[in-house]
Amino acid sequence: MLALPCLYPPQEETCNAASATVALFYTVLFTFTERLASKPTVMSTWRRLHVKVRTTRGLFSPRRVSEQSTWLCGRLTLSQSLRTGRPFRNDFFKDLEAQLAAMRKKAADALPGSSWSPFEPNPNLPPERADIVIVGGGVMGWSIAYWLKQKERIQRGLKVVVVERDLTYSQASTVLSAGGIRQQFSLPENICLSLASAEFMRNINEHLGVLNEDPVDLQFNHSGYLFLASQDVAHIMEENYNTQRQAGAKVLLLSPAQLKEKFPWINTDGVVLASYGLENEGWFDPWTLLNAFRRKAISMGVIQCCGEVTDFDYTINVMKTVDGSRMDFRRIKSVKVQMPNSLEYQAVECAIVVNAAGAFSGKLAQMLGIGCGPKDTIAGIPLPVEPRKRYVYVVHCPDGPGLDCPFLIDYSGVYFRREGLGGNYITGASPEEAEEPDISNLEVDNQFFEDKVWPSLAYRVPAFEKLKVTSSWAGFYDYNTFDQNGIIGIHPLTNNMYFATGFSGHGLQHSPAVGRAVAELILDGNFKTLDLSGLGFRRILAQEPMLERNIV
């Protein structure tokens, strides 16, 4: 059995080591003996200590009991003291624990072979090795990350790192977009991508719901898109309509009279034909979608990293074609990730890099030497993606169209949609090619609204003659200068960089389906559910643009 602590000097102690409380008690005693080390005899020290303990208001006994019984029942009282928490005693034990931990740490550090160093490692550094590095943490990047984890065959079998430059997303195209989804495209690929994405959003909680977290609410507005066509483009609209119906989209063609009946607030002058989406079209909150993807991907084990990719480390294999010209095949070995606001960087060794950097993916490809070769070779063709600034204006108009307001796109290029229920609308237009604004900042040109947007807007909807611009912002399109469509797939001269970029404004609405396609491309080797091989890099090398036959 346990001995009585105070009656024996410690060296003769035959204490039962199993009792942790007593061990604690001894540590207290030792700390006291350290203080009283100048005293000549051990016994007097103990006696002295005794008095001290007594004077500190019955340190170990909750009740006022006789000295003898306190020490005799030391063990019991200790166990009681753990239960009845008086503040003083709690503080004491907390302090003690902290001191003990510090002491243990100091001892461990002092011992040879410890890993202690005077420099604190940055906990935000990415891992040294990863299987797949996704550059760009927008909705596209996170969607790819999610689908990669979803499709991996062994749980935690893939190490995926998503590198994002700005975790506040203050300049990200995802959150600065108008957030619409439509099926009214002319290319079957785009229509199928939209349909698949709409299906994903319909079942979003099955895909992106995390256990014990709130379900995802996209705030989807099922209001449909309304395209208006003039005389010149009506035939294109009809062709597009046929393609869309064939692909399975629920679209309706309206004559001007029908249009006027359905939406009495529209001025139908100049409109020859209108097409209106009945189902799976509308707008939603981009930030919610981005965060849902991010939350789910992180819960599945994707590593998020804040930093900027500044360089690649790659190997070059030189080959010669039949006619003797030289070909450089590159393979990325590691990605250099620079930490924000510091000189620190980490080279992440990886097998595959996914370029989902959106508007800045052209710059990223340039770092790898894509487009830096001689003019008329494959190596000389750059990634045709560049940032383009687009303005979005929020206008307030109490007399404007009500709850039935669709996402209207006029043939003049002006669009608008309802924002909330308080008579606010979001509007904007694409500037002409020659008048592209400067992309060095995200400042808004309000003159553009006065000159280009408002006249068309007020002509189409007379109620908008009286309006007030309450807010505005600008965002970047990842504009594909070649054919304004996404580039999905691998570059022929770089065998481990996958592209998912250049969507020119519809990246957000296609992100769920494109993420799945890229994951299939990486893990299965080819497209499984949707054949997107037409959207590959090959069309750029062959100079065969896949242009969207737009009416605007």
Next chain:
Amino acid sequence: MSAPLMSLHRCFQRSAFCLVGRRMWSSSSVSPPPLHTRMLLFLTQRFYDIEMLLRWRSHMKRRSIQKKNAYYGYTKSFYGPDIAAAYYILSLKGGFRYTGQSDWFRADQRGKFSWDFLNHKDTSLEEVDMSYTVINYTGLENFYGQQSLKTLLLRGCPEVDDWFLARLHMFQDSLEELDISHCPRITTGGLAALRNLKGLQRLDISYLPGISSPGLVIILLEEMLPHCQITASGYDHNLRQQGEEEK
């Protein structure tokens, strides 16, 4: 001998309970969830197995709903679309009335129904009552081609959401009465999709917990559907209360 161990044990027990209650709940929920939910949460945070089991449970729940809402293609190929739709309704414990008839076919509490409805081949449905059933978006596929459906009652359906409402455009010419009261998943974004129902005359949107500012939404709906009589009870339109909050 075991007293210190007991006390330590109790100590740890208490800390475990503290851990259970430690999670921050969102400010919107007034009361914290019941103890067994918190206990499960604690266990899922500790053990992968329990997390897996819970995931399976929700997966099975979803699958059973999907199964009930399957496309009755086999029935359709044998008996035609009307019988398939009728059979789908009865197997979900709903009720319906054929065009030109006065009696309803309904399933009883235990899901039993008479097979007399098979005698009316190629008669379309006029009224459908799917109240308190698990009908969802995919189940609506079974009604495809019902051109004379006039009444659709969806009171208290837990799986009816905005996407479901957006898909009701398939009855855009015929539907006259729609009851979507007590459906917990309907929000304002879905109500906007009702504009496609041109012939709607009666709409019941009472007790929808998902719409945020019901007074405004009802006014906007009335504006959007001018020929429709909208019933909306169960909302607190008390302006004074909102005014107090602003202060």
